[in-house]
Amino acid sequence: MTTEAPAGGPRRTSGATKAAILDAARERFAADGYERATIRAIARDAGIDPSMVMRYYGNKEGLFAAASEIDLRIPRPETLPAVGMGAALVEHFLDRWENDDVLTALLRVGVTNAAGAERVRAVFTGQMVPVVAGICPDPEDAPRRAALVSSQILGMAIARYVLRFPPAVTMSREDIVDWLGPTVQRYLTAERP
Amino acid sequence: MTTEAPAGGPRRTSGATKAAILDAARERFAADGYERATIRAIARDAGIDPSMVMRYYGNKEGLFAAASEIDLRIPRPETLPAVGMGAALVEHFLDRWENDDVLTALLRVGVTNAAGAERVRAVFTGQMVPVVAGICPDPEDAPRRAALVSSQILGMAIARYVLRFPPAVTMSREDIVDWLGPTVQRYLTAERP
DNA sequence: CTGGCATGTCAACAACTGTTGGCCTACAGT
DNA sequence: ACTGTAGGCCAACAGTTGTTGACATGCCAG
Missing domain, CATH: 1.10.357 (Tetracycline Repressor; domain 2)
Known part of the structure; x- marks a missing residue:
């Protein structure tokens, strides 16, 4: 899902790409677990090059840390x-x-x-x-x-x-x-x- | 633990080696999970060459199948x-x-x-x-x-x-x-x- | 003594992994 | 028109993995 780009950004805003990566990462981590969820597969799902994942999240651990931020939203x-x-x-x-x-x-x-x-x-x-x-x-x-x-x-x-x-x-x-x-x-x- | 070899076997009885592999495999699978428990590490723990694992259990899946045979021993x-x-x-x-x-x-x-x-x-x-x-x-x-x-x-x-x-x-x-x-x-x- | 089999090692393959650095390219500001 | 920069791609590295086949060696049967 490439989100709509508000007129005037570069080819894609970096935020949109980062979000796409996170979405793909969450899905892969959920489906395959940490070891088998490869950066290459996540990048392919997000429609970009694996090196972009490293650019935005440093390494695999950083990506997982970002992808696993979670709010249980337990009602008060x-x-x-x-x-x-x-x-x-x-x-x-x-x-x-x-x-x-x-x-x-x-x-x-x-x-x-x-x-x-x-x-x-x-x-x-x-x-x-x-x-x-x-x-x-x-x-x-x-x-x-x-x-x-x-x-x-x-x-x-x-x-x-x-x-x-x-x-x-x-x-x-x-x-x-x-x-x-x-x-x-x-x-x-x-x-x- | 090399079990006692009743006088007259070859260098080691194959059963003893198979058992040693199983022990090591159980420990590694329990500690590391499937992906990170490497055949090389298991073989090292068992004190033999990785190829012996393949000889006796075919492949990693076969090893896991053997290592995860389990009896819950639920009382009648x-x-x-x-x-x-x-x-x-x-x-x-x-x-x-x-x-x-x-x-x-x-x-x-x-x-x-x-x-x-x-x-x-x-x-x-x-x-x-x-x-x-x-x-x-x-x-x-x-x-x-x-x-x-x-x-x-x-x-x-x-x-x-x-x-x-x-x-x-x-x-x-x-x-x-x-x-x-x-x-x-x-x-x-x-x-x- | 000699052959054969079981037990074991060694070295290598092919695939895949995370990760890196260099290069390209479209846009924005001047 | 020119240039800086952000977004993106490509190719490669170094390490690890499962797996394989060729070779060594001790033991027993004949």
């Missing part, structure tokens, strides 16, 4: 239905996962690559923990609760979108929400068992 | 405490994950490699589903329940052993069992929500 606790927060969160993440390649890309790379794992941890600490801290009754326990919630959500994402267990793929959104919702709700708010 | 339902099956299962998998590199290897490769994913699905279908079918009240729903159970167990394994979320690593075995046990129990036996 106040906007969630008090009683069905678990279900609402599950629903949110199903949406997120189905509409954004970056989540799968980050997960794939996080599992294979040490730097990728560090990045996933940063997202977890920076975005998941704070939200859980705003929900759970004992904020000092938020990290543990966040880890539990994440384990269930990550697990379902892997089963459904990465490993593609047939029953997990076939299951309807509603079924998943109905089954996982209570689990997440319990991890968020239940007394320590 | 009859031997489980009727009331705490969920907790017992969680405990079993924690043990399994901590004592066998192959699980991590299979998971890592399953997430990056299409053939690896197929293999994980086979293990799931062949070993998880039957056990769940022997436990849950409605056997025709076993695949779905098995997927749910797997999602939670896989998710915790990834958070704790692969991504190493600090809270998931710090958590004690007992805490994990206490939190996940009821979840798994519900996935196994609860009425459909």
Whole structure:
């Protein structure tokens, strides 16, 4: 997709090319993982020469860092239905996962690559923990609760979108929400068992 | 580890070498994932020439197939405490994950490699589903329940052993069992929500 | 003693990778 | 018209990878 060039730029504005590279990179990283997503393939998808990738992002690691910037967009606790927060969160993440390649890309790379794992941890600490801290009754326990919630959500994402267990793929959104919702709700708010 | 050679073999029995290769391969696949685990490194670990790997396993895919043969050793339902099956299962998998590199290897490769994913699905279908079918009240729903159970167990394994979320690593075995046990129990036996 | 087979090494191939530097070319400002 | 510069391409490098075939060597059977 070459975006429209507002009259008067050079052949293409550098920003447009950088964006095209990022798009292609996200798709490739999501589909192939870090090692098999080659710079050459990404450049081909973006319709430019591999050396341009280096010009704009320095090296492959830099490209991945840029391509894996991610915002989970977890809704603020106040906007969630008090009683069905678990279900609402599950629903949110199903949406997120189905509409954004970056989540799968980050997960794939996080599992294979040490730097990728560090990045996933940063997202977890920076975005998941704070939200859980705003929900759970004992904020000092938020990290543990966040880890539990994440384990269930990550697990379902892997089963459904990465490993593609047939029953997990076939299951309807509603079924998943109905089954996982209570689990997440319990991890968020239940007394320590 | 060169195993003892019963008097009268050639320099080394082929079985011993094959086993040494498998050990090294499991370790490397677990540590590095499929792409970065090179045949050369595996051969070096096993103390032999890379070409021997090809001789015995044909190619890298064949080596991985052999190295990722896995038995989850899920206990038969009859031997489980009727009331705490969920907790017992969680405990079993924690043990399994901590004592066998192959699980991590299979998971890592399953997430990056299409053939690896197929293999994980086979293990799931062949070993998880039957056990769940022997436990849950409605056997025709076993695949779905098995997927749910797997999602939670896989998710915790990834958070704790692969991504190493600090809270998931710090958590004690007992805490994990206490939190996940009821979840798994519900996935196994609860009425459909 | 001699042959044959199993176990193993060595060196090389062809493909592919990330990365680099030099060159081209169209546009904007003068 | 001229030139500087930003956007882009080309060709090549150096390293690594999976994989292959030719060759060495120890052991047992005859």
